Amino acid sequence: MKKPIYLDHHATTPVDPRVLEVMLPYFCEKFGNPASRHHAFGWEAEQAVERARTRIAALIGCAPAEIIFTSGATESVNLALKGVAEASAGRGDHIVTVATEHRAVLDTCRRLEERGLRVTCLPVNREGLLDPDDVRRALTDRTILVSVMYANNEIGVIQPIREIARLARERGVLFHSDATQAVGKIPVNVEEDFIDLLSFSAHKLYGPKGIGALYVRGRNPRVRLSAQLDGGGHERGLRSGTLNVPGIAGFGEACAICGREMDGEARRLATLRDRLMHRLLAELEDVFVHGSRERRLPHNLNLSFAGVEASTLMMSVKEIAVSSGSACSSATPEPSHVLRAIGVPNDLARGAIRIGLGRFNTEEEIEYVAGRLIEAVGRLRRQSPIYQTMKESPRSESEAAGQS
Secondary structure (H helix, E strand, C coil), rough: CCCCCCCCCCCCCCCHHHHHHHHHCCCCCCCCCCCCCCCCCHHHHHHHHHHHHHHHHHHHHCCCHEEECCCCCHHHHHHHHHHHHHHHCCCCEEEEECCCHHHHHHHHHHHHHCCCCEEEEEEECCCCCCCHHHHHHHHHCEEEECCCCCCCCCCCCCCCCHHHHHHHHCCCCCCECCCCCCECCCCCCCCCCCEEEEEEEECCCCCCCCCCCCCCCCCCCCCCCCCCCCCCCCCCCHHCCCCHHHHHHHHHHHHHHHHHHHHHHHHHHHHHHHHHHHHHHHHHHCCCEEECCCCCCCCCCEEEEECCCCCHHHHHHCCCEECCCCCCCCCCCCHHHHHHHHHCHHHHHCCEEEEECCCCCHHHHHHHHHHHHHHHHHHHHHHHCHHHHHCCCCCCCCHHHCCC
């Protein structure tokens, strides 16, 4: 068993060797620019791009022409939200989103508020789920977009996307979903889910970093966006710039692999995840699992060990790579905004660790991780006067409600 053991697959994933093999020729041998339309080097690159576009589209159930390549999910989110806002100027100025969204959505919404738009940020329940009725009540005649994350990047909760998107469709409001954590892990179909715009990224599904996509519905209804990058009219005029051909080729292969292997992989990872969770719950007291256990990504586990700070625990198990929250905000000392939104007390939120299992993790690794966490938590608690005091004065029922 090699160490360190990587269990932070929500932050990023290793490139699958099969993906790398497809990418390599496009660095040196097939180096053409797909926008070069008058010679074989450009044609060869263009063929690779269009083949990848077709494979990516197949994974989410859309037409290839509806895939726009970007540098990653954050750019895709910005293009979706800002593009709709600018294209809808004069017709509406209201966006509905959720308190547990990724910072890419929340920060973009704040920027749009600075430009005069109104944003409604809806709460979730203690399991992290959004009530579709809250969306219905939030919609107005000025609402132009609803943006709801498909699956949460910290607690792995899968939202009732189809029901929420159908509500938006009935009111003639566009629906966007940040599906970065969902695509390739669970079935996502933009037609069946009534999704108009979908953001996702290659590096979350065993592809390379620096390449992502935005699905933009082409009909029923046709989504109109204002470009955020100008200069050459690439990608149907929505995202100018020379295409990252090696990255796109790898993105396509990564999606093709997910399409073939996703169901079996999800079952295997859910089994490993549950084995780890049940052992921790059985052998340690005061362990709190955050987020819905039923509507959850198969490889996600987010939990706190009462009396133990996440930073201290992670330093105690340096050979195990986990995180204390989103990779995009892990340097922030404040408790996770996602955990605050579901009512987790500050002390437990500061102690939360996020575990993300992945394609190359083994049973042996998971057993080792369980044993090391049990040993480390037990030792840290024995050394902690705070935990001993807490055991003498148990948490109130209201504080512990919804956490188990």
